[in-house]
Amino acid sequence: MHNSSCTVKETARKILESGQAERLLGWEQDSSGYNHAPAVFKSAGELDRFIYDRFCGSNLSKLLARLREAEGRTAVLLKACDRESFNLLVREHRIDPEQVHRVDIECSGMVDIEKLRNKGIKGIREITESGDELHISTLYGEKRCRSEEVLLEKCLSCPAVSSADAFDAVGQMEERSSLERYEFWKEALSTCIRCNACRNSCPVCTCEQCIFDNPRSGTAGKASADFFEDQHFHLVRVFHAAGRCTDCGECTRVCPQGIPLYLLNRKVIKDINELYGELSLEDKELGKGALTSFSFQDAHPDIIRKRTGDQ
């Protein structure tokens, strides 16, 4: 990681010095050592604040879409998990590829600071890496932790970082009974505070006005006045991204309440893959998604009713 960190910064410097781009979208170092924020760098001179390490989880493609109006080319750093959402935004004309200098960067997995805290590690002062171990110096002594134990959820579906099957958890959920699933989601979704972090960080949520903000939509509730509102919000969110979600994992990463939103998104992806197969690249380039195309042989919804192992 340390090596690639230097390489990325060097690449960034070259881009800005050579004028290949007017600005570069990257991450800015924070004194905490882990709370790095996405930032725009306009010159090589500003790069002393630049950082690329284990704590740069955020997906920059949505911020890139916001820079659409900016003059000149913007360089953007894309980790493997962010590339698909970048591609999608290009297909949906939210990003003009002509205006973008795309830089694919290596990543060996990003650390989830919440997972570290859940291991009982408090008062983090500094985190260093040695091999596959993190050394954490805290106000309460030195701690160690294997980095693979504290990777962001999204990294677990990344073949470059993890050998885990991303759909395992969905499969396990499917095997539970209907009532168990209901109770699981009731507990998980009712903690939702409707802060909209999942929506606003989602690269495929690019509507000019979301139905949840439109007073004329009849669904513009901001509150969880009833559990239905929680179910409704998350169902609609997932469904609006169905067939477009690239599993970049931002929603799960940003949820302040730790709701396992990936279980919803990946369920849709799993269904689509199983029922309709993966879309060809050509189809994708034509802007086709699972819900904007069909085949004559598609299954009838009754197959859902035929599923067993329930009640």
Added chain:
Amino acid sequence: MSNCSCNSTNALVPTIGVVTDIRVDTPDVKTFRVTGVQGGLCFDYVPGQCAMLSIPGVGEAMFSITSSPTNREYMEFSIKKCGILTDWLHEIEPGQQVAIRGPYGNGFPVDTVLKGRDLLFIAGGIGLAPLRSVINYCIDNRKDYGTIDIVYGARSAEDLVHIDELKTYWNSLENVSVHLTIDNPQEGWDGHVGFVPAYVQELGFDVDRTVLVCGPPIMIKFTLASLGELGFEKSQVYTTMELKMKCGIGTCGRCNIGSKYVCKDGPVFRCDELESLPAEY
């Protein structure tokens, strides 16, 4: 109607009022007369204060009370059709009940600063609504105030609200002068044509009066400049502000500007006070 025995001190719970009369002022402004269900005022207020009107299930919004509190029979609201609630209100008929709460805001200082002064009212479009309350209040307490000048303009002759009152009532009173203007010439209009700020300058008022201005932000901005050129001090000029409001009691946060809450500390501000606020309105 069964009045519930709920805790009526909750400032966010409205009472029920009834619309007894609706007057069409302009193509997009109607004036609604509201009384309590048993008649009379829903609450006491001072000129310039506002009330929250709502139709449950449709919406709730803040409107300035355009009638004078000297009128003990009803309140009036001049409302422009421009959103979900106002569209709905423009469709109703007399007898419709509404939920109402208030009064909110500080109102104009009619019993202190304005007392004994010569007054100059400057209004644009629907901006006459809050000023009309003060004008009628002053007229009803005529001996407490000096001369009254009213400069009022709108886009066209059809857009002038309360035109009958302006032309036949106020204009007929002693020491009250009405100066009307419209933005562009039109057939059948023999009055002044031009924007309000320019007209104010043209009329050239002397500076020993207190000025009350209300209208669209752009009109207020240029009127203040005109007044400045005439030699008026900012501390002589009062205006009202409009920001999104929900609670009316200074807690919900959306009308916050600098350390002020428009619904509680406003909507009436003296222009020099306004200057110390961040320019975000």
Added chain:
Amino acid sequence: MSVDKQPFKPLIAAFCCNWCSYAGADLAGTSRLAYPAEVKIIRVPCSCRVNPLFVLRAFQRGADGVIIAGCHPGDCHYTTGNYYARRRMTLLFSMLDYLGIEKERTKLDWISAAEGVKFATVMNDFSKEIHALGRNTRFGDLRCTTAVAQ
């Protein structure tokens, strides 16, 4: 409150395509074929017009079951609408099932204008299923459903 002691009268929302199933309902009616009165028909121009939000809204407002009826594949008045509806509803029903909402509460079927008998049979069967399931308690807005129960 004795809501549960009252006999369960379900509420079923049936979104019917104007060109086939709605006419099928008509035929069932004119043929004097009985189907339960608790089935409330909502006419839509095409099964594809049924936005997933419609289904959610029906449940929110107290529906115990939602059925969508459209033209048979290949017969869509708009050529392909029902194919899109098929995918969309498959994914939606799957998602509802995944959230723990009983999968028997949702259904999609193809009923043509000539199938008055089928219309009555499908609605009768669906209604029976909903009767067996009982009141929808997992996916409705309490604020609406308590009002309905009262």
Added chain:
Amino acid sequence: MEHRVYSLPKKRMGELFGLISSSRQLFLPMEKGGQFQFSRVDEHTDLEGVSLDRLLTAGSAKELFFPQTQQIAAFRRRGKEIELTSAETLTSAFVAFGVRACDARSLEVLDRAFLGTPRDTMYEEKRSKGTVVTLACNEPEETCFCSVFSIDAASPKGDVETWIAGDTLYWRPGSEKGAELTQELDALLDPCSEEEPEGLIQLKQQIRSIIGKLPLGRLSLEQFRPEALQELFDDPAWQKLSEPCIGCGTCTFVCPTCQCFDIRDFDTGEGVQRFRCWDSCMYSDFTTMAHGNPRTSQVERFRQRFMHKLVYYPANHDGLYSCAGCGRCVSKCPNSMNMVKVMKTLGGAQHV
């Protein structure tokens, strides 16, 4: 009013919770879906989930007094008639146990906002029914900066103040309300002979020494004065600071001092329920009116939030800042933007 200190062996805290919950509702920090939240505890609750070790709950204690959603009134419309059918329900007496010093301060901040004139009776009701039992922070986090606002996490203010020192819970009433609760718990609490037991003195020292070492403990507030309003407002740094902001409401919803709300109607089909719910100045529709929006970009919305906390609010409330340094925004912002970064950037060079 000086109250004496009581003690209870830590292992008997379950009994204490049982006794409290027999007469009042009791809220404790509990694990729920992987996060810690103030949750209602009764005799059926498994106290395994109670966590007094984890410093902060995901949401703050504010939600017990100012819930995310609260009904205001209900109406029924029939033809031209409108009937007011009900208003908010009354709260029963409750105890919030394990409130940290920062959250306790935030209630003071909310009090001034809600209990001015006119009073917010819904908040007042909850406030009068709730007894706040604070707990000293044995292990402050690196995201904490309450000391900047002169909050002493070693001696948290509340109706009752408590400490867990080794195997002992120390308990000291701090108000009339707290003294009342203490009386009810007479059977369990053991009055200490000393004014301040040795164990407690040591714990306080220990906590204060950690607080002295906190990385964010030395932020300066010098710059944030009402007189500097215009200068701070016009600072070009807001542009850069707000760049990563995605306009979600996370910071405002996890913030213990954020008070903004919206009023909405919900049509149940049988009637209309009017409720209030948290809202966020970070949202684009927050200030949108029929005729336009005075804050058109995220820069302005972002600036509003921090200016309100650091300048506008103190100008109205004798210099009390509307921030308690709990650090939730520091750890929860999706894009790592927070109060600390704003204070460092605008607060002058002494921080860098």
